[in-house]
Amino acid sequence: MKPSLSRRYILPPHMLTSLAQHGTPEQRTKALQMLGHDHSIRTIRMAQGLLTSKYVGVRPALNTDKALHRIVYDVHGTKDLPGAVVRTEGQPPIQDTCANEAYDGVGWTHAFYLQIYGRNSIDDAGMPLDASVHYSHQYDNAFWDGERMIFGDGDGQLFNRFTCAVDVIGHELTHGVTEDECHLAYVGQSGALNESISDVFGSLVKQYALRQTADQADWLIGHGLFTQQIKGVALRSMSAPGTAYDDPLLGRDPQPAHMSHYVDTVEDNGGVHINSGIPNHSFYLVATRIGGYAWEKAGRIWYETLRDSRLRPTANFRMFARLTLSNAERLYGASSPEWSAVHDAWEQVGVQVPTLAKEY
Ligand SMILES: [Zn+2]
Known part of the structure; x- marks a missing residue:
């Protein structure tokens, strides 16, 4: 046990x-x-x-x-x-x-x-x-x-x-x-990765249960939890971080979708539920660009990265991003559409990743 x-x-x-x-x-x-x-x-x-x-x-x-x-x-x-x-x-x-x-x-x-x-x-x-x-x-x-x-x-x-x-x-x-x-330490960027991985696979479980493709999915986390009284649709949005709710009681969704809006805070273990918006959005971009069922390729790349022995408990976004590229290359090839989707998604959210395979 x-x-x-x-x-x-x-x-x-x-x-x-x-x-x-x-x-x-x-x-x-x-x-x-x-x-x-x-x-x-x-x-x-x-x-x-x-x-x-x-x-x-x-x-x-x-x-x-x-x-x-x-x-x-x-x-x-x-x-x-x-x-x-x-x-x-x-x-x-x-x-x-x-x-x-x-x-x-x-x-x-x-x-x-x-x-x-x-x-x-x-x-x-x-x-x-x-x-x-x-x-x-x-x-x-x-x-x-x-x-x-x-x-x-x-x-x-x-x-x-x-x-x-x-x-x-x-x-x-x-x-x-x-x-x-991997035991990603629940603080700072490794903690935000920990949260993001839970959002990614939580969303994939829902998509799997509903047999939804990446285009059909709502990419929301916790849709249905709010009553009608709350101005919002869910706890988080992977497609548009920062837009899930804006309510007098619950405040406004603080999630960024890009590194330029990374929130430096001591609250929430260094913003683990906040900055997870950045890797969340990266996954969304990968999945929707590849298309089809998100668990098949995008999810596979993320899952293999989570199991990768090179992923350390203190990994930051860049380290994680590099390993997703490495796993995309191993699974689908260095010049594959899947590799390009992963590469471009990290760039779009402002996480610098190498362009050449030998650099990771
Ligand atoms: Zn969580």
Whole structure:
């Protein structure tokens, strides 16, 4: 069993900060509580990121049959994890929408990684995928704690139930994949890469579930989470970072799409949920230029890069970009349209990349 890692929340801290400033007394209290929890685990997250790389220790293989093993628990409005078992692998849907959505979302994520990239669950060793729903009371968040997905119901005023967006589930579980493969340190540019990789594969899980081509996809993260009261469409936009929402309570989407607008901040671990807009947009540009199903070529290049032993936990955007070029060349050739798409996309977002293969 993997050690319990730090929590990865889907709601970014800048959104909670805005709520803490502009919300009702109840909203402010809840946002501050969540921010307080986030801050308190931040140093642990940093330390774990640096100490538990994949080069330390050997995990036991849990199962090799590549079968999916899901268990959905109901916490019944408490924080008593994991809660009571309400649906296990192979059982039919139950009356609870949240439990069924969690079951399906985890299933799509597992199927995506297995069918497309041959990956056997998060750790590639058949780790069972558990989810707990109805966490706490009107809880406005979802997170991965290193062992399971945990979903709040949302308060109904600002946020809907957090099980409703399959890309959010893909995003959260991909944090587990990244921790397993490279352990990109959750701070600064490596942290923004960590966030971006979760957005990339979260979006691909949704596109895979809907059988959408790059042109058909909405390239939004968390579409459906906001209630009608919020002026916005999603938490983030990969096609147009910085445009996902602009709301009196939640503030304005702060994501840049280009290095010239890179946000230097000490908040959010150095803007990991903010500057991820730059590599997010690069992936979007690659996928839409290549066309077809984004998971086939663009996704393959990103996945192989994540698994590349040269990708260090402290990698910055340029290092990551070079490795995507190297993997595009290995997979499709140095003068291939795929290589050119990757090269031009990084240039378009202002990340300098070499023009000649020998330079990376
Ligand atoms: Zn995340």
